[in-house]
Amino acid sequence: MTPTRKRRLHLNVQSSYPGHPAGWRTEEGRRLPGEDIAHIQAVARVAEKALFNTVFLADSPSMTDTGEAPTRSLDPVVLLAAAALATERVGFILTASTTFTHPYNLARQILSLEQLSKGRFAWNIVTTTDERASGNFGMSKMPPPAERYAIAADFTDAFVKLCDSWEDAALTGDPQTGVWADISRIHAIDHKGPYFSISGPMQVPRSPQGRPMLVQAGSSPIGRDFAARYADAVFTVQTVREEAIAYYSDVKSRIRGRGRDPDKVAILPGLSLVMGGTEKEAHARLDWLDQIANDRSTLETFANSLGLEACDLDYDKPFPEHLLASVEEGDWLRRSTGHNQAKLRLLKEPTLTVRQIIARGSGGHFRLVGTPEQVADFMEDWADAGAADGFNLFLDVYPSGLASFAEHVVPILQRRGRHRTEYEGPTLRDHFGLERPANRLISNPRDLTPSS
Ligand SMILES: Cc1cc2nc3c(=O)[nH]c(=O)nc-3n(C[C@H](O)[C@H](O)[C@H](O)COP(=O)(O)O)c2cc1C
Structure with a gap:
């Protein structure tokens, strides 16, 4: 029997906030508002050294945080x-809302980033x-979810057309002939959808990787369909192995x-890590972070x-069963279906105390506390x-948790044939093993050259 080839993992790091709620309160993870640029640059450099596919930044156009x-x-x-x-090689996933x-x-912003990075960007399509x-x-x-997804589909159709409005050879920049751009290779898009009417063309040339990659995270049936239609990579919240397998197979x-190739769409469950040289050390690290997280104001916030009210809860007891109904009916479930399910699962788990639920970030991605070998396993x-083509990693503290992953887990994955030893090429599509996409507009171009 021929052994099946071990598939390499796609590794993405979430860089918006630490995987442990106390991560930012540690000396090594402390960052001040004015230092955000230096922080993201530091994270990106470590991710690149570790040969990650991407660095992901979540976003919402609102002041959502609790302080x-x-x-x-x-x-x-x-x-x-x-x-x-x-950086020079690592890719980036930018979040932007279709609502x-x-x-x-x-399209203008992302195509500009594509020029600046030489083809290393993906757009995380969110409806907010x-x-x-x-x-x-x-x-x-807010428009209801079904309408938000309808807007998102029209938005994405128009976005893709705008990305394709320049043919690859349109930018000539020829000083001899004085032709900067071959206008016959730049096309109007004439998009007329239910929500957007856009004539085009875009004013920025086609991306060095053909088109930016599209990323999506949807757990509801409509969200899964959207991902199936558009996404090159899919984020998901999965906390139970069997459910992760079922989700993977469904998507x-x-x-x-x-009519798309499932092998060309990477499914990336979130994985939150707290690591130590031994299991004991990893748990000691979690305890240390938990101690920092669990002050009175954290309980109140939770x-x-x-x-x-804080007095409704006891730190060292499970979440009270009689309060579950009010939580489920309340309007606090504002996040994605996947996040909501994960959060409810934590609240309903009789073996977890409130202290532990808060330490897990109050609901969210799978938390693994262990050694580098256990993480790789x-x-x-x-x-x-x-269940996964790779992972969306959350490290407890940034950038040191990521540096520790780079130093201790990456070599294990490389030895096991699960992680690259050098980048396959210069663009983000190269990292994901995706071909340069054909220009969809050219099959039916409308020449911009004046007819007279
Ligand atoms: C890993 C992950 C990251 C996400 N990041 C964002 C984000 O940055 N901004 C946002 O508005 N929504 C974000 N979402 C929410 C999704 O984009 C989407 O709106 C949500 O999953 C709703 O779809 P659903 O109900 O079909 O799951 C994220 C979801 C997941 C699972």
């Missing part, structure tokens, strides 16, 4: 431009789940159903986020079981 952790403040376009200039931006503006964002854009409330079959197991 308990560093805010998402600076514009991700600015932050990731700075990070791209500090609160316009396809033309976003935070209700507060609507007040920042003259809306009395892959939806991709197949769309309780308030669920519509409760876990990643291999999920990949081989058909």
Whole structure:
């Protein structure tokens, strides 16, 4: 029997906030608002040294934070431009909302980043789940999820056309002939969708990697369909191995159903890590971080986020069962379906105390506390079981947790044939093993050359 080739993992690091809520309160993880640019550049450099596919920045156009952790403040376009200039190979995933931006503006921004980085960008397509964002854009409330996804589809169709409005050879820049751009190779898009009408063409040349990659995170049926239709990579929250396998298989079959190759779409569950040289050390590190996280204000914040008072909860007891109904019915479940399910699962878990729930970030991605070998074993197991093509990693403290992953886990994965030993090429699509996409507009171009 021929042994099946071990598949390499796609590694992405989430860089917006530490995987442990106390990460930013440690000496090594402390960052001040003015230092955000230096912080993201430091994270990107470590990720590049560790030969990661991508660095991901989450975002929402609203002040969503409680004041308990560093805010998402600076514009991700600015932050990731700075990070791209500090690196040469690693890719970046920029989050932008289809509810609160316009396809033309976003395409111009991302295509500009593509030029600046020489083809290392992906767009994380979000519809935004935070209700507060609507007040920042003259809306009395957020459109319902189905409409947000309909807007997102129209937005993405227009975005892709704008990315393709220049043929690859359109930019000539020929000083001899004086022809800067061959206008016959630049095309209007004439997009007329239910939400957006855009004539085009885009004013920025085609991306060095053909088109920026598209990333999406949707757990609801409509979200999964959206991912199957558009995404080159999919983020997901999975806390139970069997459910992760079921999700993986469902999304892959939806991709197949769309006539796309499921092997060309990477599914990346989140994985939150606390590591130590031995299991004991890893747990001691978690205890240390938990101690920092669990002061009174943290309990209050946690309780308030669920519509409760601190006195309703006991740190060292499980979440009270009789409060679950009010939490489920309350309007606190504003985040994604996947996040909501993960959070409820934690609250319902009788073996976890409130202290432990808070230490896990109050609901979210799978938390693994262990040695570098255990981390590598876990990643291999999920990949081989058909639960993951790679991971969206959350390190407890940045950038030191990431540096520790680079130093201790990466060599193990490389020895096991699960991680690259050098970048395959210069663009982000190269890192994901994706071909340069054909220009979809050229099959039906409308020449811009004046007819007279
Ligand atoms: C790993 C992950 C990261 C996400 N990042 C963002 C983000 O940065 N901004 C945002 O508005 N939504 C973010 N989301 C939410 C999703 O984009 C999406 O809106 C949400 O999953 C709703 O779809 P669903 O109900 O189909 O799951 C994220 C979701 C996941 C799982």
